[in-house]
Amino acid sequence: MTAWDYIVWALTCVFGGIFPARTALYFLAPAKGRVRWIVPYLVIGAALSMPTWAGDGNPLYYFPFLIAAFLIGYGGRPAARLVVGTIFFEWIIAWSMIVDTRAVLPGSAGYWGAMAWKLAMWAAVWLLMRRVFRDGKQVVLSGRLWALLGLLALSPLLSELAFSMWDIRAYTIDGTDAQIDAAFYTLLPFVFVSAIALLFAVVLLSRHQALEQEHQLADMRELYYQGIRREQEQVRRLRHDMRNHLTALSGLLEQGEDGRAAEYVRRLQAASGPSGAGRFAENDTVNIVLSAKARDMAQAGLIADISVSLPENLPIADPDLCALFGNAVDNAIEAAKDAADKRITIRARADKGLLMLRVTNAYAGRREEKADGLFATTKADRRAHGFGLRGMREIAARNGGTLETTAKDGVFELVACLPLTK
Structure with missing residues (x-):
C-alpha cells in the first residue's frame, strides 16, 4: 500500500463508522460524557477495513470490543446496549464476511471494492432506519422485552461465530473449500436478514408497548375524571338547591327549631362533597x-x-x-x-x-x-x-x-x- 492508500484507508475508517454509530442512536440514548460518543465511531469504523474471511478469527476477537464500545459510548439500560450492540455486530460482520471472503489482499482493487460494498450497506441501513424513525419516537422497552430480544439474538450470533470459533478452514482437505463456501454463503445472508429483522422487532415491540401504555393512561385519566365529574355534579346540584335549603333553614329558625336546623346543616355538610376544605x-x-x-x-x-x-x-x-x-x-x-x-x-x-x-x-x-x-x-x-x-x-x-x-x-x-x- 502506498502513502496515499494509507491516507484513504484512515479517512474511510474514521468517517465510515458514522453510519452505523448514528443508526444506533435511533435505538439507544447518547452517552452523557463529552468524549465517550467517539468510542463506537472508531470501533465500528475499524470493522470497515478489517479483513473478515470465512473461518477467520477476527470476528471472534472483534466482538468484545464492539460490545464494550456500545456499553461505553451509549446511554440507557445496560441490557439495551448489550442487545443492540449484539444485533449490530451480527449484521455488520455478516455483511463483511459475505463481501470479504472473495476479496483479495489489502491495497488491491478487490480490497477497496469490498470496503465500498460495506460502506454502501452501512449507508443503506442508516437510510432505512431514518425512514422508520421519521416520527421521532424513541425506543423504550421493558427489561423483560430486552431479555427476550437478547435470547432471539443468540441464534444468529452463534451461527455467525461458529466459523471463527472452530477455525473451519484448518480442518478441511483439498477440494472441500467449494462445499464450505456454499454452506457459508447460504448461512450468512440469513444471519444478516435475521439481524435486520431483529432491529425491526425492537421498533415494533417498542411502539406496541407505547400504545398499550397510552391506553392505560387514557383509561386512568378517564376513571379519575369521571370521579371528579361526579363530585362536580354533586356540588352543582347543591348550589341549585341552595335556595330551597336556605328557605327551609329560615323556616326552622323562625319556628325556634334550632336543633332541627343544626341537624339540617350537618346533613348538608355530609352531602356536599368537598365542602369544608x-x-x-x-x-x-x-x-x-x-x-x-x-x-x-x-x-x-x-x-x-x-x-x-x-x-x-x-x-x-x-x-x-x-x-x-x-x-x-x-x-x-x-x-x-x-x-x-x-x-x-x-x-x-x-x-x-x-x-x-x-x-x-x-x-x-x-x-x-x-x-x-x-x-x-x-x-x-x-x-x-x-x-x-x-x-x-x-x-x-x-x-x-x-x-x-x-x-x-x-x-x-x-x-x-x-x-x-x-
Missing part, C-alpha cells in the same frame, strides 16, 4: 381536585400548603387539568408519607399566557432517575404503577408545554408549564 381556585375542576386532595393529605397526617390563582375558564381540557393536578398531588402524598417533613407545597397561577404548576415535597430514601429523565415508581408492583409522571409529561407536551422533575437532598420538585393560548 375551602375554595382554592376559581376554576371548578382544579378546585374540586385540590379540595379532594386536601382531605387526603389531612387523613395522611400531611400539611397542605396550597396557593393557587387560576381563572374560572382555562383553554385546557378538564380531563387534562384533572389528571395533571391529581397525579402531581397523588405522587407527592405517596412520597411524603414516609418523609420526616410532612409538608406538601402546591403553587399554581395563570400569568402572562402561561399556566405554571409547582409541587414540592420531601421524600425518604433514593429516587431512581430513568433514561427519559423521569423517576421510577417506588411502589412494589412497577408494572401496575409508574404511569403518573409519564402521563403528566404527555399532557404537557400535547398542550404545547413542558414538565420537569428534580430530586435532590431529599426534596422532590415537579414544575409544569403550559401555554394558555392556542
Whole structure:
C-alpha cells in the first residue's frame, strides 16, 4: 500500500463508522460524557477495513470490543446496549464476511471494492432506519422485552461465530473449500436478514408497548375524571338547591327549631362533597381536585400548603387539568408519607399566557432517575404503577408545554408549564 492508500484507508475508517454509530442512536440514548460518543465511531469504523474471511478469527476477537464500545459510548439500560450492540455486530460482520471472503489482499482493487460494498450497506441501513424513525419516537422497552430480544439474538450470533470459533478452514482437505463456501454463503445472508429483522422487532415491540401504555393512561385519566365529574355534579346540584335549603333553614329558625336546623346543616355538610376544605381556585375542576386532595393529605397526617390563582375558564381540557393536578398531588402524598417533613407545597397561577404548576415535597430514601429523565415508581408492583409522571409529561407536551422533575437532598420538585393560548 502506498502513502496515499494509507491516507484513504484512515479517512474511510474514521468517517465510515458514522453510519452505523448514528443508526444506533435511533435505538439507544447518547452517552452523557463529552468524549465517550467517539468510542463506537472508531470501533465500528475499524470493522470497515478489517479483513473478515470465512473461518477467520477476527470476528471472534472483534466482538468484545464492539460490545464494550456500545456499553461505553451509549446511554440507557445496560441490557439495551448489550442487545443492540449484539444485533449490530451480527449484521455488520455478516455483511463483511459475505463481501470479504472473495476479496483479495489489502491495497488491491478487490480490497477497496469490498470496503465500498460495506460502506454502501452501512449507508443503506442508516437510510432505512431514518425512514422508520421519521416520527421521532424513541425506543423504550421493558427489561423483560430486552431479555427476550437478547435470547432471539443468540441464534444468529452463534451461527455467525461458529466459523471463527472452530477455525473451519484448518480442518478441511483439498477440494472441500467449494462445499464450505456454499454452506457459508447460504448461512450468512440469513444471519444478516435475521439481524435486520431483529432491529425491526425492537421498533415494533417498542411502539406496541407505547400504545398499550397510552391506553392505560387514557383509561386512568378517564376513571379519575369521571370521579371528579361526579363530585362536580354533586356540588352543582347543591348550589341549585341552595335556595330551597336556605328557605327551609329560615323556616326552622323562625319556628325556634334550632336543633332541627343544626341537624339540617350537618346533613348538608355530609352531602356536599368537598365542602369544608375551602375554595382554592376559581376554576371548578382544579378546585374540586385540590379540595379532594386536601382531605387526603389531612387523613395522611400531611400539611397542605396550597396557593393557587387560576381563572374560572382555562383553554385546557378538564380531563387534562384533572389528571395533571391529581397525579402531581397523588405522587407527592405517596412520597411524603414516609418523609420526616410532612409538608406538601402546591403553587399554581395563570400569568402572562402561561399556566405554571409547582409541587414540592420531601421524600425518604433514593429516587431512581430513568433514561427519559423521569423517576421510577417506588411502589412494589412497577408494572401496575409508574404511569403518573409519564402521563403528566404527555399532557404537557400535547398542550404545547413542558414538565420537569428534580430530586435532590431529599426534596422532590415537579414544575409544569403550559401555554394558555392556542
